[in-house]
Amino acid sequence: MTNPKTSPMQSLSKAVTVNDNPFMKPVEWVSLLLLAGVILVVLPLMLDGFRLNLVGKYLTYAFVALGLVICWGYAGILSLGQGVFFGLGGYCMAMYLKLEASSVENTKIQSTPGIPDFMDWNQITSLPWFWHPFQSLPLTLILVVAVPVAFAFLISVAMFKRRVGGTYFAIITQAIAAILTILIVGQQGYTGGINGITDLRTLHGWDIRQDSAKFILYFVNGGLLIGCILMAQYVKKSKLGRILVAMREKEDRVRFSGYSVAGFKVFAFCLAAAFAAIGGAMFTLQVGFMSPSFVGIVPSIEMVIYAAVGGRLSLFGAVWGTLLVNWAKTSFSESFPDLWLFGLGGLFIAVVLIFPNGLAGIWREHIEPRLFRKAKSLAPVASPALPHGAPAE
């Protein structure tokens, strides 16, 4: 009974598509190639430096949406506080960059040279202890992921061990996002306050403000994103992924089957936090600053919307959703500075009303069957008619 493949549950046997279970089905390979092609080839060829940098920024949100697909779509844990992890990752990176930009030489007009400018404005005369690790690049790169994951681990262990779940968990994550924002804003001598950490210049001597640096960072970002997609795909396909789906559908049955539900939930939540943190760090590198406006409730909910628009059960859909929403946001606001929010609101309502499964739903129901009609007859294993990983309801 512990093997979900043989589980009598309809929902499970539907979620587990085929018995031989390849890492990726042909359809998914096509989706991956399409996405990689667009991100790494088509967009860089089509767009100028400015627009490409914008796409790079959007793609950093896609990391968060990707994490939400695993955490919310598969494991059924809705987190309205992903901005916390995005922000922590981003702040870790920003602290390193800020220290590098605040060399004694650059800050000699301050009363205490060699510390970040906002500390000087707040009468702080020496570097606080928690800034010290960020003087080293390797340590920073580890902390970018480690700090948010450790924080996610603490929150999720505290809550899932006590079987707090569902709406309660969502509300608590939201509260944490609010608390962290207030903390960052309130401690402006240590964190830069509401202005955030601005005016970042170099990464280990490499000027990240140049166009060439932005170009390279875009590809690093794209590569990392595809790496994360593959990792998420691995989790999704593994036994672990099936247990997550089972948990989402009937948590008690999984628990009675002898699994430690809390442990799996903690894992899913930490994985989502790690993805978000990588996104946050890449955001800081590409945009050149970090501020508490990415940590709060509004951006956290916005990130859930990206996943919802893309389709919360589709890894690729999440990336497309993020790109679409942000592209709409930018172009609406450029064309209609006074009215664009209404346009964006309309888009969300339309998606939820007409395409409850998001972009991925449209793809699966309308495009995929047509594209793969031939492939189906050749390779029946692919079974494209079955919505893979879709919930039974």
Add this chain to the structure above:
Amino acid sequence: MAKDRSDTENGPRSPLRRTLLMGMAGLPALALMPRTAFAAAPISAVNTTGLAVTDTEVTVGILHSATGTMAISETGSIQAEKLAIAQINEMGGVLGRKIKVIQEDGASDWPTFAEKAKKLLVNDHCAAVMGCWTSASRKAALPVFEQYNGLLYYPTFYEGLEQSKNVIYTGQEATQQILASLDWVAKEKGAKSFFMVGSDYIWPRTSNKIARKHIENVLKGTVSGEEYFPLGHTQFNSVINKIKLKKPDVIFADVVGGSNVAFYKQLKAAGIDLNKQTLLTISVTEDEIDGIGGDNIAGAYSCMKYFQSLKNPNNEAFVAAFKKMWGEKTVIGDVTQAAYLGPFLWKMSVEKAGSFDVDKVAAASAGIEFKEAPEGYVKIHPNHHLWSKTRVAKALPTGQFEVVYESPELIEPNPFPKGYQ
């Protein structure tokens, strides 16, 4: 008249050019401005850095929040900048070229300001940008302006501690706003003890730091309390109780935005009569009173460099033109006036430099005088801030201010004040 009014409320898109032109007749001073540049110089001479300048047009960006929590404050700045640009175009433009505006929405979101600033500079090649409002939005956009060598005209009074080749600060820095008014309140009201209440971010904290040093070191007074609240906070009862307990001579307030409404209403509800308890604020203009309600704040003193009620011919013409363009009911606050200065200061700097190139315009800025400013005479200091007067005014129940004090001389801007850091 009533019909006229409804016409004007249609905003700038209505066919108002002619009426506007007539309104401009009330600005005789503007006609005195240098007309030397009316014969357009060839592009090659005025633009060597690839800015968006043609034989007939020059592109300028406007970057403020038209949406989000800051929209209520920033709308006035957008309106003032559009009015100034319309007036400049009526006068023949800049170096013979009409100004074309590209407006972007910062959406009260700091990263969006950075993104849009970059768009205006990199994509649209704007010769200058009028914009930003909060310190946070300026801090986010500043590296972009420095990297792509843009030119920003920033209208808000702010905390100082900054000076950039790429920014002209048309508002006051903190010492210009605070010191003279503290001297006034100490002398006029014999104030010795002060209680500070502010929103929790860089501007109130820095302003209070400067005020505290001045109170303790120069005025030999005491600060009996200093409290901060998050932006958007609406519960001030605990601090009001403390104020009642400490009985300070002066409440020194720099609460911003929506929090103001709650703060003044709760003060009134707690029985603190501002006609008896002196309150000095550096964050309330006519725009804020619109939300607070004149009755709730009547009796408080505000220190700014400009009030709508200023009596001088420049201001009367400005107020009339503003109302003609944007409706009778609009009010004009300190920042709105500062925003109005931006396009004119840019025009004069460009004409002095004889070029749109940012480096030349920035270099030509120092020493530019604008005698037709609604606030009176202003002049750009080599540190890119403005020489301006400090004024203290008492809030009236009508929502307007009555000026009670004006510094006799223009006050020198000093963004890095010695002894106040």
